[in-house]
Amino acid sequence: MSALLELRNVSRSFGGIHAIRNVSLTLQPGQIVGLIGPNGAGKSTLVNIITGVHPATSGTIVHKGERIDRLKPFQISARGIARTFQVVQPFPSMTVIQNVMAGAMFAANIRSMDEARSVAMEHLTFTGLAAMADRPAEQLTLANRKRLELAKSLAMNPHILMLDEVNAGLNTSEVEQALDLIRAIAARGISIVIIEHLLKVVTGLCSRIIVLHHGELIADDPAADVIKDPRVIEAYLGSKFAQRQMVRHG
Ligand SMILES: Nc1ncnc2c1ncn2[C@@H]1O[C@H](COP(=O)(O)OP(=O)(O)OP(=O)(O)O)[C@@H](O)[C@H]1O
Numbered sequence: 001m002s003a004l005l006e007l008r009n010v011s012r013s014f015g016g017i018h019a020i021r022n023v024s025l026t027l028q029p030g031q032i033v034g035l036i037g038p039n040g041a042g043k044s045t046l047v048n049i050i051t052g053v054h055p056a057t058s059g060t061i062v063h064k065g066e067r068i069d070r071l072k073p074f075q076i077s078a079r080g081i082a083r084t085f086q087v088v089q090p091f092p093s094m095t096v097i098q099n100v101m102a103g104a105m106f107a108a109n110i111r112s113m114d115e116a117r118s119v120a121m122e123h124l125t126f127t128g129l130a131a132m133a134d135r136p137a138e139q140l141t142l143a144n145r146k147r148l149e150l151a152k153s154l155a156m157n158p159h160i161l162m163l164d165e166v167n168a169g170l171n172t173s174e175v176e177q178a179l180d181l182i183r184a185i186a187a188r189g190i191s192i193v194i195i196e197h198l199l200k201v202v203t204g205l206c207s208r209i210i211v212l213h214h215g216e217l218i219a220d221d222p223a224a225d226v227i228k229d230p231r232v233i234e235a236y237l238g239s240k241f242a243q244r245q246m247v248r249h250g
Pocket residue numbers: 014017018019037038039040041042043044045046
């Protein structure tokens with residue numbers, strides 16, 4: 001199967017900081033991929049590189065056979081690569097539906113406000129926010145603001161969706177509901193890359209996990225293998241813990 005997205009030897013520096021070092025990976029259609037790593041490992045930077053926010057210092061990114069690593073963020077999202085942000089950013093004084101309409105208007109085939117409203121309502125229904133359509137976005141709870149971020153991204157009609165810590169700050173039942181929604185999005189054929197700190201969440205959701213450490217890709221394997229990988233255990237918990245685990249598990 002040919003890759004939907006391919007990164008080849010991608011690096012990004014900020015002054016003397018090598019935030020991403022020589023990362024190569026591919027994304028296939030319909031996958032849910034976890035992107036994990038300790039604080040400062042480079043996860044958000046990798047998403048920022050793919051979405052054009054901080055272009056790569058070197059390396060290439062190929063999407064559906066075409067290079068996209070010199071495109072602007074709006075050109076990349078117009079190609080169907082959308083993302084949510086770690087800190088949710090609705091337009092607070094606009095209503096919930098107006099926020100989603102803004103995303104829908106961005107998609108090329110919307111011709112009128114009525115059409116944008118109707119598309120936005122579909123996404124609000126799908127994300128469970130239809131009853132709140134006419135409320136100001138600032139009145140939403142954190143869990144619903146995160147749903148609004150998803151509705152806004154979906155309105156842009158993506159086939160790749162990158163989620164940056166969509167579960168942070170949510171309680172256990174809110175996380176469960178958010179995971180059901182993410183699975184429903186993937187079931188629509190949208191490939192998902194999810195940055196997530198909770199390993200339990202990633203292993204329950206993702207078939208494949210990519211691990212970054214100090215900007216380097218140290219694992220890109222099925223979830224079951226990644227959680228037993230001594231390099232991953234060491235990156236998270238330190239080398240002494242990793243040695244103890246290896247002795248225990250042989
Ligand atoms: N705009 C920037 N300017 C300077 N340095 C940056 C910038 N963005 C990221 N960095 C640095 O790049 C490195 C990787 O940061 P990044 O935010 O990508 O890590 P992360 O894995 O997403 O971390 P966290 O889990 O804490 O969100 C860090 O050392 C960070 O300080």
